Amino acid sequence: MASETRTHRVVGINGGPRKNWNTARLLEEALCGSASQGAATELVHLYDLDFKGCRSCFHCKTRENYLNGRCAQRDGLSPVLELLAGSTALVMGSPIYLADVTGALRSFIERFVFINLAYDQASPSVLEKGPSVGLIYTMNIPRESLGPFGYSVLFKSHLDFFSRLNGPTIxxxxxxxxxxxxxxxxFHAPMFDEAHKREVRERRFPEDLAQAFGMGVRLAAGE
Ligand SMILES: Cc1cc2nc3c(=O)[nH]c(=O)nc-3n(C[C@H](O)[C@H](O)[C@H](O)COP(=O)(O)O)c2cc1C
Known part of the structure; x- marks a missing residue:
């Protein structure tokens, strides 16, 4: 098993292109929660980086390297993967695009999760103790549509992948x-009621920010 010395640090991964909107605001709030517990924090905007998803080179699955948790692909994501290997937690955020996370976050997940998994039923994680993981999703659909639109299935699949990293909490x-x-x-967007959207922004979004802060607190504590 790979054993890393980890710094008490929580890294935010913004999978959305906008730096001041819903996803980024929630990530910032989560990192404020982590900072309140004494954790160092850093926010990475994936759209600033030049990188691709996994290229199937399988370097990370070779007999010599499978325990290293290292990706052989060198690009804009390499420093981020190294930062994460030495951090206690990460919190990812993504707008939902066409019923999934953005392509950028998906590419990040391919790289980050795959290097930490082994093709070994007896020991599927290369990490003895992985990072705590937070996932924040923002979207247009109302909460009651999460199940009917199949988003709960997407969220569950992330839970399954990330639980294999042996972190204290997800x-x-x-x-x-x-x-x-x-x-x-x-904009031509007759399906949206602006007054309703503004009401949700004023009434509900502050509650989401408070929940993000609490998530950051717990991720930093490793609960
Ligand atoms: C390309 C694109 C596709 C989208 N697809 C969906 C979708 O399938 N379901 C949904 O609920 N919202 C969808 N949205 C809306 C965004 O998920 C939503 O506005 C989100 O909060 C944007 O995050 P941001 O404010 O951080 O940019 C889409 C937006 C864009 C730009």
């Missing part, structure tokens, strides 16, 4: 019915 937060535009009058 948490998920869905922020629904988000405000998508600053000015709805500029």
């Amino acid at each position: 948490e998920q937060l869905a922020s629904c019915d988000t405000l998508q535009f600053d000015d709805y009058s500029r």
Whole structure:
């Protein structure tokens, strides 16, 4: 098993392109929660990086290397994977795009999860103790549609992947019915009721921020 010396650090991974909107705000709040527990924090914007998903080179599955948890692909994600190997927790955030996380977060997940998994039923994780993991999703659909639209299945699949990393905790937060535009009058979007969206933003979104803060607290504590 790979044994890393980990710094008390929580890394935020923004899988969305916007740096000041729903996903980024929730990630920042989660990191504030972690910082309140004395953890160092860092926020990475995946859209700033030049990287691809897994290329199936299988270097990380060779007999010599499978325990290293290292990716042979060198690109913009390499420093982030190294940072994570030495961190106690990560919290990922993504807008839902076409009923899934963004392509950028998906590519990140391929790289980060695959290097830490072994093709070994008896010992599927290469990590003795992996990081705590948080997942934050933002989306247009209302909460009551999560099940009917199949999003709960997506969230469960992430839970299954990340639970194989042997971290102390995994948490998920869905922020629904988000405000998508600053000015709805500029866009052709008759399916959205701007007044309702603004009400959710003012009434519900602060609760989501508070939940993100609490998530950050628990991720830092390794609960
Ligand atoms: C390309 C694209 C596809 C989207 N697909 C969905 C979707 O399938 N389901 C949904 O609920 N919202 C969808 N949305 C809305 C976003 O998930 C939502 O506005 C989210 O809160 C945006 O995050 P941000 O404010 O951090 O950018 C989509 C938005 C874009 C730009």
